Every structure is written in C-alpha cells, then in structure tokens.
Amino acid sequence: MPIWRIVAMGALAGQWLCAGATLANAGSKAGSEGARVYEQHCAGCHGADGQSKFAPLREALGFYEPAAIQRSLESGTMAVFGAALSATEKAAVAAFLGSQEPGAGRQAGVEPKCRGEEMRFDFDHSIQAGGWGFDTGNTRFLPAGQARLANDEIPRLQLAWSRVFPGSINMRSQPAIAGGALFIGSQPGTVYALDARTGCVRWTFQADAEVRSSINIGRITPANGKERLAAFFVDVQLNVYALDAASGELIWRETAAPDPFAHSTGSPVLSRGRLYVPISGHEVVAKPRGDMSCCTTRGAVAAYDAASGKLLWRTSTIAAEARVQRRTKAGEELWGPSGAMVWSPPTIDHRRNLLYVGTGTNHSSPATDTSDAIIAMDLDSGAIRWVRQVLRGDAWNAACWLGPAENCPLENGPDLDFGAPPILAQLQDGRDIIIAGQKSGNVYALDPDEDGRILWQAGVGRGGAAGGIHWGMAVDATRERVYVAISDRDHPVRYGPGRPGLYALELRTGESVWRAPAQDVCDGRPGCDPGFSAPVTALSGAVFAGSLDGHLRAYAADNGAVVWDFDTAREFSGLNGASGRGGSIDAVGPVVAAGMVYVNSGYALFRQMPGNVLLAFSPASP
Structure with a gap:
C-alpha cells in the first residue's frame, strides 16, 4: 500500500513526520522554537526538498488548527515520530505550522440551519x-x-x-x-x-x-x-x-x-x-x-x-x-x-x-x-x-x-x-x-x-x-x-x-x-x-x-x-x-x-x- 493511501487515526489525518530530517527553509519564523523543531524533525518530509515526495507540504499543514497538529503528535499516527519530541516542542511546532494558510476556512460563521420544508425527509422514495x-x-x-x-x-x-x-x-x-x-x-x-x-x-x-x-x-x-x-x-x-x-x-x-x-x-x-x-x-x-x-x-x-x-x-x-x-x-x-x-x-x-x-x-x-x-x-x-x-x-x-x-x-x-x-x-x-x-x-x-x-x-x-x-x-x-x-x-x-x-x-x-x-x-x-x-x-x-x-x-x-x-x-x-x-x-x-x-x-x-x-x-x- 502506498504512502498516499494512509490516513492518520488521530485528528490530523494522513500526515507523516520524519525524525532526523534535513534542514529546510522555515520562513519568517526561522528564529522561533517551533521553526527549529520543524527544521530538525519535520522538513525532511514536509519541506519542498523533503525526501518523502508524497508527504503533504508545510503549506497544507497550515489548514489545521495547532491543537489538531498537537493531538496527532501525541496520540495519532504521528505519535510514532512525535515520541522524539518533548511536550514543549510538540506545542511549539504545532503553533508554528498551524493556522497559517489563507483559505483554510477557520472563520466559519453561523451554520445555516434548515427551517420548515427544508427539514423534511422524504424517505418514501428510493435512495x-x-x-x-x-x-x-x-x-x-x-x-x-x-x-x-x-x-x-x-x-x-x-x-x-x-x-x-x-x-x-x-x-x-x-x-x-x-x-x-x-x-x-x-x-x-x-x-x-x-x-x-x-x-x-x-x-x-x-x-x-x-x-x-x-x-x-x-x-x-x-x-x-x-x-x-x-x-x-x-x-x-x-x-x-x-x-x-x-x-x-x-x-x-x-x-x-x-x-x-x-x-x-x-x-x-x-x-x-x-x-x-x-x-x-x-x-x-x-x-x-x-x-x-x-x-x-x-x-x-x-x-x-x-x-x-x-x-x-x-x-x-x-x-x-x-x-x-x-x-x-x-x-x-x-x-x-x-x-x-x-x-x-x-x-x-x-x-x-x-x-x-x-x-x-x-x-x-x-x-x-x-x-x-x-x-x-x-x-x-x-x-x-x-x-x-x-x-x-x-x-x-x-x-x-x-x-x-x-x-x-x-x-x-x-x-x-x-x-x-x-x-x-x-x-x-x-x-x-x-x-x-x-x-x-x-x-x-x-x-x-x-x-x-x-x-x-x-x-x-x-x-x-x-x-x-x-x-x-x-x-x-x-x-x-x-x-x-x-x-x-x-x-x-x-x-x-x-x-x-x-x-x-x-x-x-x-x-x-x-x-x-x-x-x-x-x-x-x-x-x-x-x-x-x-x-x-x-x-x-x-x-x-x-x-x-x-x-x-x-x-x-x-x-x-x-x-x-x-x-x-x-x-x-x-x-x-x-x-x-x-x-x-x-x-x-x-x-x-x-x-x-x-x-x-x-x-x-x-x-x-x-x-x-x-x-x-x-x-x-x-
């Protein structure tokens, strides 16, 4: 089964963090603790030049809230690699990666609730x-x-x-x-x-x-x-x-x-x-x-x-x-x-x-x-x-x-x-x-x-x-x-x-x-x-x-x-x-x-x- 069919068991599905990875450009936050952790442990797969050509790019991870990334490092599929990080490092890299991508859909307004006829289920007809x-x-x-x-x-x-x-x-x-x-x-x-x-x-x-x-x-x-x-x-x-x-x-x-x-x-x-x-x-x-x-x-x-x-x-x-x-x-x-x-x-x-x-x-x-x-x-x-x-x-x-x-x-x-x-x-x-x-x-x-x-x-x-x-x-x-x-x-x-x-x-x-x-x-x-x-x-x-x-x-x-x-x-x-x-x-x-x-x-x-x-x-x- 190829890597691209694997989806995580935690909130952050399908991500694969590589321990011991090579350095990559961490962008404007290069001096932060999160950037350091990313460079040392993540960029080898998720960076533009990463060795795993099928791991999601760093920009895609920005669609997630930091809490979702941290949960994956702690208890999802990423926990296999997150075990090499301290609790502080997990929180730092999650904050660095999450919530950065425009169009990620985080500014959700009020859900449009159905009213009246829109709420009616018509199950008398075939599916x-x-x-x-x-x-x-x-x-x-x-x-x-x-x-x-x-x-x-x-x-x-x-x-x-x-x-x-x-x-x-x-x-x-x-x-x-x-x-x-x-x-x-x-x-x-x-x-x-x-x-x-x-x-x-x-x-x-x-x-x-x-x-x-x-x-x-x-x-x-x-x-x-x-x-x-x-x-x-x-x-x-x-x-x-x-x-x-x-x-x-x-x-x-x-x-x-x-x-x-x-x-x-x-x-x-x-x-x-x-x-x-x-x-x-x-x-x-x-x-x-x-x-x-x-x-x-x-x-x-x-x-x-x-x-x-x-x-x-x-x-x-x-x-x-x-x-x-x-x-x-x-x-x-x-x-x-x-x-x-x-x-x-x-x-x-x-x-x-x-x-x-x-x-x-x-x-x-x-x-x-x-x-x-x-x-x-x-x-x-x-x-x-x-x-x-x-x-x-x-x-x-x-x-x-x-x-x-x-x-x-x-x-x-x-x-x-x-x-x-x-x-x-x-x-x-x-x-x-x-x-x-x-x-x-x-x-x-x-x-x-x-x-x-x-x-x-x-x-x-x-x-x-x-x-x-x-x-x-x-x-x-x-x-x-x-x-x-x-x-x-x-x-x-x-x-x-x-x-x-x-x-x-x-x-x-x-x-x-x-x-x-x-x-x-x-x-x-x-x-x-x-x-x-x-x-x-x-x-x-x-x-x-x-x-x-x-x-x-x-x-x-x-x-x-x-x-x-x-x-x-x-x-x-x-x-x-x-x-x-x-x-x-x-x-x-x-x-x-x-x-x-x-x-x-x-x-x-x-x-x-x-x-x-x-x-x-x-x-x-x-």
Whole structure:
C-alpha cells in the first residue's frame, strides 16, 4: 500500500513526520522554537526538498488548527515520530505550522440551519445515490431515474452552492443522497445531514475520529419491531456506527478491529440486513525505521447485523498468524506475513451468496498467495471460497523507499495493489462478469462461476504505485462499457511514459472503444497533476470524472468528448460563512442525483493540492 493511501487515526489525518530530517527553509519564523523543531524533525518530509515526495507540504499543514497538529503528535499516527519530541516542542511546532494558510476556512460563521420544508425527509422514495458504489455491485452507474440529469442539461451546469469544511485538507467522504438530504462525513469527524437542494444543516453527529467512508442508508427493524431508516458509516479508527437517518440519534456503535494499527479506508456496504466492513491498516508507513518492529496487521472483512450491531463474522485475508521472521541490526523483530489489506468496499453477489474484495500488497515477508488478488468470501460465514491472484511476490513497505533497507521486505515488490473494488456486472446475454482494475494499469475480467478464471486482460495505463487504476472504475451494463480512470502519476518508481486519462472498453471483450487522454493544464501549479486517480461516475449518456488537477469534467459516453469542465482549484465563499478553496480531486468521485451534481475538492496527501470544499451544481435555465 502506498504512502498516499494512509490516513492518520488521530485528528490530523494522513500526515507523516520524519525524525532526523534535513534542514529546510522555515520562513519568517526561522528564529522561533517551533521553526527549529520543524527544521530538525519535520522538513525532511514536509519541506519542498523533503525526501518523502508524497508527504503533504508545510503549506497544507497550515489548514489545521495547532491543537489538531498537537493531538496527532501525541496520540495519532504521528505519535510514532512525535515520541522524539518533548511536550514543549510538540506545542511549539504545532503553533508554528498551524493556522497559517489563507483559505483554510477557520472563520466559519453561523451554520445555516434548515427551517420548515427544508427539514423534511422524504424517505418514501428510493435512495437516489447511496453508498460508495451506488449499488452492491459497485458499478458506480446511476440510471436516468436517479440522476435525473438530461444530456442537454450537462453543458449548462453551474455552481449552486459550496460548503467549506474548516480544519480539513482532504475531502474523502463521498456524499450520499436520500430523502432529499445529503449525508457526508468529514476529516474532523463530524457527520452532516444537509438539505441536498440548498445545503442547509438538518442535523450533525460527532464521531470519535475522522469519517472518510461514504454513508450507507437503509431500513432496519430493531428488536422493538419498529422499522426505521438508518445511516451507517465507519470512522478511521474502525468504529462502526448506525444512526437514525432522520434525527442523527445513535442507534449502535461497535469497533471492527482491536489492532491499533488497523484502520478504515474503504466504505462499508449495506445489503439485506447486513453491514460488511472492509479493514485496512497503516503499519506499512508507521514503522519504517530500524528501531521499530514490523509488521503484523492483516486485511479483513467484518460482517454485522445491521439492526443490532452484532458481529456475525470476521475473516482475515491471510489465514496464518504473523510470527518473527528475522531481526534488524537494532534487535527489533520483523514479523510476517502481514498486509493484503482491503482498501475498498466489498462487492456483493447474492446469486452466488458471495462477496468479492480486492487486496493490497503484503507489508512484510513472506509474500502470500492472497496479496494483489480478488478474493471471494461466503456471505453467511465469511469462509474464503476462492482466490485469484494476479501478481505474486509483491511485498512492500515505506522502508523500501526511505530506508533502512533491512526493514524493506525481501521481495521489495512494485506495490501494485487492488485499490479499487471489483465490479459485478451483467452482460446483455444474462451472464455475470467481474471487472477488476489494478494499480498496474491492467483491467481484468473474471468469471464468477469458475473461481475467478480470467476471461480477458487489457493493459490501459502505464501503472505504478500511485496507479494505474487507483480508486475505481464504472460500468454501464446497458452499453456494455467499462470506463477506466488512469492516474499514471509521476512517481519515484518509474514504469515508462504515463498515459493518464479516461478510457472506455468493451465489457465483453476488453477492446478499446475510445480514449480521452488527459490534457496538462497545471501550468506549474504546486501539487497539480493531470492524472485521474479518483473513481468515475457513469450516467446513461455521460461520464463524470474528477482529476488531480482540480477539474471536474463530463465526457460524452458515445465518444469521450468533453461536454463540460469546471476548475474547482480556486477559492470559494461557503454558505456556512467560511472562506475555503478547492484542490485535487481524489479518493472519491462525483455524485449525480435529482438533477444535481456534487463533488468533494481537496486532497493534500502526497503533495497534491489541499482543499476543503463540497461543491453542488445544477443546470442553468436554457
């Protein structure tokens, strides 16, 4: 798993502080204690010339309040490196880094509370865009009846409202639309139910940690027999929540993994009274040094009864428990096997009573036969029914880049996970097919009736540790099309010339239908890249795709022509009275429902462009 997928377990998500780093320019406060600590312990990763090219730049850290930075150094992922600092030094560097960036959204005014009809939930109609993949097959396709956006309206889309999320640099919780409301989590851990049309607040709920998952909406019948609509989500510390969707009242809360290095990256999936939770971890970057023991955390899936929160089963992607394999020169134990994380939502197949997940690399030796694979698990028991591995020997962790070399797995693999979930689709002749996209840039079609036998394989992108195919594709089964977003971002590990852009393939054969190569419009902007890392969203006549350059574009489904383009990487005045700005679009994709388009903008990990806005668009009158 690459550094850019790791998000902190504390308030400051995804930051990585490097101890013993080289000096860097600390700006106007160079004489302060905070500047001294930054120069000595932080600049080697977060400075412009830092050795970790994917840690957020110092300017992005200025979006945070000093208290959030200090909490991360004390109890978040940064605590591994913060342990080298005294309490005074932590406070000083937090004060030095925090609250410096214009547009960080800290001057929030009064929240616009909904009144009257804006408070009314209309749950009598079907959910318009719920969950990460919009359906349990993770197709990311929205039918016309849900999207309600005609082809001739797309070129007329204009900004309807924007909302700023103070204290955020990564917008990772994809909106869900149901009952006339928009449900979304946030980096500070607040979950919101907003009026989808106006953006006013219906209710809020404070989770224990960052909420990056999408919100699943579904009906449950608790023990009292009174049916209610619930909102399900997971925070980064793997606390699983069920809330009353109309009030925000907590129904139940459970913890999916007691391992302190396990966390949540992918979104849960709700289906037929069960909630399926993917489990990943951040040990891959939290323990890169020779004076640290590594690694034991394994990927997994946990299934819960949606009404009660009772754990039904939990299955690890690696059956064997980790054991000591060797020791570092400092005497620290190196454990294995580990890794094979589940970074994305499970895909549900009720016809075969299975769920499918893609897995990541192993994080320590020995490599296993379940990394870089598609795994099928029984829905009732969690038992693994089959495994289709596409790349063997891919074991990797941060020490392979940053050293010491002894902490790097012996395989020193290329880090080519399945970060995107498998897609279950149906061909026009009624046959089912599984489509899987890998960071290698390859797309695979698997036969679910023959233990995942590969039907076809297409090399679309160059690939690399940042993708290739990073977070997701979309399938329009009616057209029998697969829409593939390619990142091919510049990266220390080179694989040849990149081919970033959006591509359409035949679902049945994998043959190319059209190509829309990315145009580089970055013009030297720091953190800007033309690649498509975020998942795409398909309608019957168009495909919406956000880019690392901050642009949200709509492409004609017939030929890939751009029919609408909006640059989100600019400043916005939010309806909540805060000033903020957009940045790179990554990790989650656009949502189209009831004639409106919603997108998160801002993703500062790996030196991309920070941002903290949710944008809503609607078509102007003709």
